[in-house]
Amino acid sequence: MPFFDVHIAELLSNTRTRWGFSEFIERELGYEWDGTPEMKIALLSHVGKEYPNSKILSLEMDLIPVLVRMQKEGILIDQKKLREIGENLRASIRKIETEVRELVGENINLSSPKQVAELLQRLGIPLTKKNKTGFSVDTDVLEELAGKHDIARLILDHRSYSKLVSTYIDALLKSVNPTTKRVHTHYNQIGASTGRMSSEDPNLQNIPTGSGYAHEIKSCFIPKNGSVLLVADYSQIELRILAFLSGDPALWETFIRGEDIHARTAHFLFWENAEITSEMRRIAKTVNFWVIYGITGFGLAKSLGTNPKEANEYIENFFREYPWVRKYYDTILGKARENGYVETYFWRKRFIRTINDANRMIRTSAEREAINMPIQGTAADVLKYAMIEIDSAIRDQNLSGKMLLQVHDELVFEIPKSEESIFLELVREKMEHVLPESSVPIQVDIHTGMNWAEAKG
DNA sequence: CGAGGAGCGA
DNA sequence: ACGTCGCTCCTCGA
Numbered sequence: 001m002p003f004f005d006v007h008i009a010e011l012l013s014n015t016r017t018r019w020g021f022s023e024f025i026e027r028e029l030g031y032e033w034d035g036t037p038e039m040k041i042a043l044l045s046h047v048g049k050e051y052p053n054s055k056i057l058s059l060e061m062d063l064i065p066v067l068v069r070m071q072k073e074g075i076l077i078d079q080k081k082l083r084e085i086g087e088n089l090r091a092s093i094r095k096i097e098t099e100v101r102e103l104v105g106e107n108i109n110l111s112s113p114k115q116v117a118e119l120l121q122r123l124g125i126p127l128t129k130k131n132k133t134g135f136s137v138d139t140d141v142l143e144e145l146a147g148k149h150d151i152a153r154l155i156l157d158h159r160s161y162s163k164l165v166s167t168y169i170d171a172l173l174k175s176v177n178p179t180t181k182r183v184h185t186h187y188n189q190i191g192a193s194t195g196r197m198s199s200e201d202p203n204l205q206n207i208p209t210g211s212g213y214a215h216e217i218k219s220c221f222i223p224k225n226g227s228v229l230l231v232a233d234y235s236q237i238e239l240r241i242l243a244f245l246s247g248d249p250a251l252w253e254t255f256i257r258g259e260d261i262h263a264r265t266a267h268f269l270f271w272e273n274a275e276i277t278s279e280m281r282r283i284a285k286t287v288n289f290w291v292i293y294g295i296t297g298f299g300l301a302k303s304l305g306t307n308p309k310e311a312n313e314y315i316e317n318f319f320r321e322y323p324w325v326r327k328y329y330d331t332i333l334g335k336a337r338e339n340g341y342v343e344t345y346f347w348r349k350r351f352i353r354t355i356n357d358a359n360r361m362i363r364t365s366a367e368r369e370a371i372n373m374p375i376q377g378t379a380a381d382v383l384k385y386a387m388i389e390i391d392s393a394i395r396d397q398n399l400s401g402k403m404l405l406q407v408h409d410e411l412v413f414e415i416p417k418s419e420e421s422i423f424l425e426l427v428r429e430k431m432e433h434v435l436p437e438s439s440v441p442i443q444v445d446i447h448t449g450m451n452w453a454e455a456k457g
Numbered sequence: 458c459g460a461g462g463a464g465c466g467a
Numbered sequence: 468a469c470g471t472c473g474c475t476c477c478t479c480g481a
Binding site (some may be wrong): 109111112113114115162163166167171188191192193194196197198199200201202203205206290292293294295296298299300302303360361364365368369371372373375376380408 | 468469470471472473474475476477478479
């Protein structure tokens with residue numbers, strides 16, 4: 001089976017691959033294959049024992065039939081409502097186009113960044129940010145201009161409405177399977193080099209969240225008659241995993257006590273007994289977020305809208321109060337430099353070949369990848385294990401509820417009303433107990449509803 | 458048809 | 468000069 005040689009080599013060396021295991025099974029064996037032990041043994045003996053992280057290989061193989069079932073199941077969407085939203089969006093877009101025409105006295109294609117940049121310059125509006133081809137007119141730039149120039153807000157609205165209508169209305173409607181009347185996404189099992197999956201055709205992992213039209217669109221994902229949607233998502237999974245991997249006492253303690261981690265960081269960043277304002281908490285939340293990505297003062301400053309000096313002080317304060325995190329990062333970087341790879345708690349590897357590169361930009365970029373991968377990757381492993389366990393329990397107990405979607409830290413189920421209480425308990429139990437009992441507590445928020453927006457809670 | 462810009466998610 | 472991981476739509480030019 002030469003295919004497996006190639007594929008497993010890709011899996012283990014983290015080469016990005018378009019086709020995951022489940023696609024192979026779909027193509028070559030059809031939907032009926034369900035991960036028989038014989039097949040697994042054949043595969044394992046074929047790969048041999050030279051792969052130290054065969055634990056991950058085994059995880060991925062167990063996941064194949066789960067993903068096949070999810071893809072085959074698909075999800076129902078309210079096509080009528082989606083079309084109505086589309087009409088409203090188109091009306092808004094036409095209105096904006098008219099307003100722009102009246103404002104500037106000419107007809108331009110607002111979907112063309114090139115034409116937008118030229119228009120703004122003709123109007124005497126200064127542009128400074130550059131990209132490869134000219135002046136940038138992205139969201140950051142236009143938001144900056146929006147205070148002084150009405151045209152900027154119009155362009156921003158036009159952009160977001162166009163995005164929604166083209167990607168999340170028209171394309172979604174086209175993706176409905178004529179036979180099943182449902183939308184069947186396609187998971188790339190190892191779509192990301194961190195171990196995360198990706199979703200395509202259509203991508204159901206980037207359905208808009210938030211208010212307004214975005215909320216409306218999400219509410220078009222519905223259960224079949226007699227069922228409800230159940231959404232279970234991990235609360236701050238990556239920070240909890242950082243606490244687990246680093247063993248940092250302050251982080252650990254916060255989660256053990258069930259306290260607000262962003263407020264805790266805010267106390268550290270400002271002063272211990274201060275009253276935490278929402279602004280302070282917002283800053284702390286951003287800092288917490290950035291630590292996971294492999295922090296730079298410059299980037300944090302840009303994100304906070306402050307100067308790098310202040311951002312660097314936040315970072316220093318963070319590491320002073322969570323000292324084991326810094327120690328953990330140093331260890332990870334040391335291993336990466338020595339071995340050329342980093343790994344998750346479950347030993348999924350990512351090779352970081354440029355970690356010792358002479359070019360500072362390339363090297364620091366590699367360092368951020370090295371910092372981020374064990375955290376993001378362990379979170380991915382945890383959810384994949386939970387999915388296997390949940391799927392297995394569903395079949396053992398002959399339940400008719402189905403697991404439909406995975407969105408990195410979230411699972412979506414379609415369950416008969418009669419099984420609601422069983423699923424609430426089952427899903428929580430499996431998702432919260434992947435890591436060892438002695439580890440940091442993992443929290444899962446679960447809600448049900450008559451559509452995806454409502455069930456998101 | 459591919460590159461580049463832009464924007465959606467975790 | 469800098470934000471980790473993805474996918475998709477649009478424009479524009481070969």
